[in-house]
Amino acid sequence: MTAEPILIVKDLTIDLLTAHTAVRPVDSISYQLRRGETLAIVGESGSGKTVTCFAPLGLMPVGVKADVSGSVLFEGTELVGANEETLRSLRGKSIGFIFQDPMSALNPARRIGHQIAEVAELHLGITPRAAEARALDLIKMVGMSDPNARLKQYPHELSGGLRQRVMIAISIAAEPKLLVADEPTTALDVTVQAQILRLLKEIQARMDMAMVLITHDMGVVAGAADRVLVMYAGRQAEVGPTEKVLVAPRHPYTMGLIDAIPRRDDAIGSRFRGLSGLPPILGAPIKGCAFTPRCRHSVEGCGAQRPPLRTTADPAVMAACPVLNA
Amino acid sequence: MQSIKAFAKAVAALPRAAVFTIGAFILLGLFAPYITPYDPNAQNLLMAGEGPSLAHWLGADHLGRDTLSRLIAAARTSLVGVCLVLLCAHSIGIVIGTIAGYRRGWTDEVLMRVVDVGQAIPSLIVSLAVIGIFGVSYWNMILALALAWWPSSARISRAVAVNVMNKPHMEALRVLGASPLRIYFVHLFPATLGAVLVYATADAGAVALAIATLSFLGLGIQPPTPEWGQMLVDALPYLEADPRQVILPGLTLTLAVVGFNILGEAVALNRVPKPLGARLVAARRRITASWATETRS
Amino acid sequence: MLVFIAKRARNAVLLLFLASVLCFTLVVSAPGNVAILIAELRTPTATKEDIAKVEEELGLNKPLLERYGFWLQGALKGNLGISYKTGEDVGAALRSRLSVTATLVAGGAVVAFVLSLLVGFIGALWAHRMPDYIMRGIALLGASTPSFFVGALLVYAFSVNWHLLPTFGFSGPASWVLPWLTLGFLPAAVLSRVVRVGFEDAMAKPYVLTARSKGLSQTRILFRDALPNIAPTYLNALGTQIGTMVVGAVVVEPLFAWQGLGDLFLAGVRFRDFMVVQACLLVFITFFVILNVVVDIGITLTDPRLRRQRS
Numbered sequence: 001m002t003a004e005p006i007l008i009v010k011d012l013t014i015d016l017l018t019a020h021t022a023v024r025p026v027d028s029i030s031y032q033l034r035r036g037e038t039l040a041i042v043g044e045s046g047s048g049k050t051v052t053c054f055a056p057l058g059l060m061p062v063g064v065k066a067d068v069s070g071s072v073l074f075e076g077t078e079l080v081g082a083n084e085e086t087l088r089s090l091r092g093k094s095i096g097f098i099f100q101d102p103m104s105a106l107n108p109a110r111r112i113g114h115q116i117a118e119v120a121e122l123h124l125g126i127t128p129r130a131a132e133a134r135a136l137d138l139i140k141m142v143g144m145s146d147p148n149a150r151l152k153q154y155p156h157e158l159s160g161g162l163r164q165r166v167m168i169a170i171s172i173a174a175e176p177k178l179l180v181a182d183e184p185t186t187a188l189d190v191t192v193q194a195q196i197l198r199l200l201k202e203i204q205a206r207m208d209m210a211m212v213l214i215t216h217d218m219g220v221v222a223g224a225a226d227r228v229l230v231m232y233a234g235r236q237a238e239v240g241p242t243e244k245v246l247v248a249p250r251h252p253y254t255m256g257l258i259d260a261i262p263r264r265d266d267a268i269g270s271r272f273r274g275l276s277g278l279p280p281i282l283g284a285p286i287k288g289c290a291f292t293p294r295c296r297h298s299v300e301g302c303g304a305q306r307p308p309l310r311t312t313a314d315p316a317v318m319a320a321c322p323v324l325n326a
Numbered sequence: 327m328q329s330i331k332a333f334a335k336a337v338a339a340l341p342r343a344a345v346f347t348i349g350a351f352i353l354l355g356l357f358a359p360y361i362t363p364y365d366p367n368a369q370n371l372l373m374a375g376e377g378p379s380l381a382h383w384l385g386a387d388h389l390g391r392d393t394l395s396r397l398i399a400a401a402r403t404s405l406v407g408v409c410l411v412l413l414c415a416h417s418i419g420i421v422i423g424t425i426a427g428y429r430r431g432w433t434d435e436v437l438m439r440v441v442d443v444g445q446a447i448p449s450l451i452v453s454l455a456v457i458g459i460f461g462v463s464y465w466n467m468i469l470a471l472a473l474a475w476w477p478s479s480a481r482i483s484r485a486v487a488v489n490v491m492n493k494p495h496m497e498a499l500r501v502l503g504a505s506p507l508r509i510y511f512v513h514l515f516p517a518t519l520g521a522v523l524v525y526a527t528a529d530a531g532a533v534a535l536a537i538a539t540l541s542f543l544g545l546g547i548q549p550p551t552p553e554w555g556q557m558l559v560d561a562l563p564y565l566e567a568d569p570r571q572v573i574l575p576g577l578t579l580t581l582a583v584v585g586f587n588i589l590g591e592a593v594a595l596n597r598v599p600k601p602l603g604a605r606l607v608a609a610r611r612r613i614t615a616s617w618a619t620e621t622r623s
Numbered sequence: 624m625l626v627f628i629a630k631r632a633r634n635a636v637l638l639l640f641l642a643s644v645l646c647f648t649l650v651v652s653a654p655g656n657v658a659i660l661i662a663e664l665r666t667p668t669a670t671k672e673d674i675a676k677v678e679e680e681l682g683l684n685k686p687l688l689e690r691y692g693f694w695l696q697g698a699l700k701g702n703l704g705i706s707y708k709t710g711e712d713v714g715a716a717l718r719s720r721l722s723v724t725a726t727l728v729a730g731g732a733v734v735a736f737v738l739s740l741l742v743g744f745i746g747a748l749w750a751h752r753m754p755d756y757i758m759r760g761i762a763l764l765g766a767s768t769p770s771f772f773v774g775a776l777l778v779y780a781f782s783v784n785w786h787l788l789p790t791f792g793f794s795g796p797a798s799w800v801l802p803w804l805t806l807g808f809l810p811a812a813v814l815s816r817v818v819r820v821g822f823e824d825a826m827a828k829p830y831v832l833t834a835r836s837k838g839l840s841q842t843r844i845l846f847r848d849a850l851p852n853i854a855p856t857y858l859n860a861l862g863t864q865i866g867t868m869v870v871g872a873v874v875v876e877p878l879f880a881w882q883g884l885g886d887l888f889l890a891g892v893r894f895r896d897f898m899v900v901q902a903c904l905l906v907f908i909t910f911f912v913i914l915n916v917v918v919d920i921g922i923t924l925t926d927p928r929l930r931r932q933r934s
């Protein structure tokens with residue numbers, strides 16, 4: 001884990017332009033990722049987690065134009081400003097993607113065998129027949145029963161958990177160096193969640209992949225991530241090794257997130273300890289700290305100037321809060 | 327009120343080209359008797375087959391009738407026909423559709439099966455069968471087309487009605503004891519009418535085509551009343567000598583229908599997201615560029 | 624699958640039965656005494672005995688239900704009665720004209736199929752760029768131009784002006800080209816819009832984002848991922864358009880002086896020849912019902928969700 005980082009993101013800012021609005025869901029995000037390492041990105045819904053990871057690779061839905069600035073270096077290749085050809089040659093081959101909603105991410109009109117095999121065929125340069133054999137291996141690897149029959153099935157014949165397994169098989173078919181998993185367990189029921197997470201970690205270890213794991217579940221963070229990046233309203237609140245950030249959060253927002261996790265010693269029926277208030281509506285960038293209105297520790301100056309991301313008392317952890325890190 | 331507002335809002339959002347073409351068609355149709363330079367039916371055999379001139383901008387047909395005047399008068403024939411057909415078809419369609427959408431259950435089931443069959447049969451064959459039974463006349467043509475067109479109107483009306491009935495305030499009204507008649511006539515009917523009007527306008531092109539086709543076949547508008555399809559078939563024997571008399575009514579009809587079809591396309595394509603155009607991107611970039619200097623607190 | 628086809632076939636037979644009742648009612652309720660009409664057609668000075676003979680012959684004095692059975696039996700054997708206007712055997716007339724209309728509709732369908740895919744694919748491949756706008760313009764014009772105008776323009780251009788193709792008649796492939804184009808043009812335009820809108824719709828779906836995340840090219844996604852999803856919709860629309868083209872023969876056949884079913888039907892409608900109208904309606908409706916079954920089976924085969932559910 002001391003090797004060169006394979007992914008270096010610096011001051012990543014993304015503006016989304018749509019027919020109706022312009023928003024900045026990602027504002028000056030910086031992080032690094034090494035081989036075999038897992039970075040969890042956490043934050044409330046709408047905080048910009050998905051856009052951070054997908055927009056720099058040109059994966060935005062139709063009708064949204066993403067203006068990306070800053071720098072994203074993947075194995076020395078600059079992705080910001082790269083043409084579609086460059087990005088396409090990385091997608092699937094070097095970077096695999098798992099989408100948030102397994103129910104709609106698979107093509108309903110095609111057999112899952114084909115959907116997996118085409119990735120291997122395209123990126124590993126193997127024959128269709130070899131690709132099919134590889135698809136079979138992958139289906140076995142993601143732990144689906146009766147793999148031969150599965151190859152010929154269509155997505156609508158599978159449950160959500162199985163579809164997510166297919167999605168995982170697709171994303172790792174070409175043995176990418178980086179896997180971006182967008183809330184891989186959120187849409188699934190609790191028993192399946194643990195299985196999928198274990199599967200991901202297993203595959204990651206076997207292939208020595210780096211992984212960006214998007215989630216809003218602190219339990220997932222604790223169980224699977226080496227480092228964690230906390231996002232609030234498109235901005236980075238805190239980043240650092242999981243064990244340090246979860247045990248001793250520095251940013252009031254991180255504290256709030258951790259405090260919101262139900263504990264075993266909570267009395268039944270005790271008050272829900274979530275964060276009060278709602279995240280700001282995205283639009284023009286906010287002048288001061290975006291969290292100020294909901295912050296228990298906010299002082300006069302918080303709304304005046306945007307707090308920079310600074311190293312805290314612990315040199316491995318960085319946080320953007322001048323009050324608690326002073 | 328509700329329906330007028332819905333209609334006005336829908337018109338405002340339509341493509342310029344469609345509004346312009348349809349507007350021109352409607353204006354020509356409404357004011358035809360006042361703007362035709364000549365009597366569209368006045369024959370002048372000395373003028374027969376004459377080319378365009380200052381006096382007769384588009385020339386004259388084989389009977390020496392002024393072509394421009396006939397084209398304009400035909401717009402009125404077409405407009406009146408289309409309106410009558412749509413009025414009849416949608417009267418039947420809205421009543422059936424709203425009843426199906428209001429009652430649901432087996433009433434809905436039965437009515438919609440009938441609509442299914444009606445929609446599966448091409449409209450021209452229904453019209454031809456009706457005319458075949460009742461004979462050729464203006465009102466039989468209107469009846470024939472209305473019978474061919476009501477099913478699609480019923481289908482749309484039902485969809486809208488179901489939508490309206492599913493709104494929370496309808497449930498509230500029922501709980502509060504509003505009578506079924508009141509719900510139907512005050513709330514359901516006007517809302518459906520407004521939404522259906524837009525579809526009706528988009529459908530008008532197909533009706534105009536159907537009227538012209540029946541007239542072309544000699545089963546619709548009868549001579550000497552000017553009508554585009556009938557003018558075309560009238561001039562067809564002289565295609566070699568005077569193609570203008572064939573092409574002009576054809577083009578005019580096509581142009582009118584293009585207007586309605588642009589409209590139909592706009593209605594159908596509204597829900598699909600499409601890539602932003604260069605102009606829109608530039609406009610949005612102006613917003614994001616302004617963020618560099620000003621921020622909100 | 625077989626069960627599904629059997630079920631569809633049963634429904635189709637039911638529909639055909641209803642259609643036959645409708646067609647039968649049409650003629651029975653037609654104004655005028657049929658026996659007198661036919662008797663007078665044979666001998667202008669028909670006597671009471673002549674009329675009675677005709678009644679006996681055609682079973683017109685029997686109760687309605689029996690007459691229906693009698694008529695249906697005949698119809699199934701291809702005996703569709705005698706025209707009250709011309710005295711012609713309607714069944715024989717239909718048979719002699721069937722091949723003309725079949726040639727017309729088959730050619731028109733091929734024109735519509737090929738042109739619509741061509742225009743639709745070009746539009747989808749160059750989506751929101753010049754070629755797309757041009758194709759959409761053509762499609763818009765095509766969908767707005769009545770077939771009789773298309774026919775007139777084609778005749779003027781190819782026959783009158785350039786003397787390339789015959790103006791009318793049914794005499795070999797050269798004479799078929801213009802009628803085919805005339806019949807297929809408007810359906811081609813309508814179908815190309817189905818293709819174009821279908822692609823637009825499909826390319827905005829989440830599974831396309833997945834396909835892009837695999838590193839596939841846009842063209843490959845278009846044909847491998849989007850195309851299978853629009854196939855059922857397209858087939859359905861194609862079925863509707865073929866149905867429309869059968870009736871469109873009514874316009875195109877007279878235009879090119881072809882003696883097909885459309886021409887016969889038009890004459891029947893014009894002169895209110897009920898036997899002819901009835902027979903043509905029966906043939907057309909039978910065709911629609913069969914067409915619908917075929918389209919339904921096609922849709923079931925192309926849509927995996929339906930295929931499994933119905934097999």
Ligand SMILES: Nc1ncnc2c1ncn2[C@@H]1O[C@H](COP(=O)(O)OP(=O)(O)OP(=O)(O)O)[C@@H](O)[C@H]1O
Binds near residue numbers: 061
């Ligand atoms: N397709 C889109 N169209 C318009 N705006 C979008 C789109 N996708 C994202 N956004 C904007 O970007 C913001 C961040 O979205 P993003 O999907 O990254 O959030 P997220 O953190 O992944 O949330 P979630 O946990 O719900 O997935 C949203 O609040 C929204 O304003």
Ligand SMILES: [Mg+2]
Binds near residue numbers: 050051100182
């Ligand atoms: Mg997300």
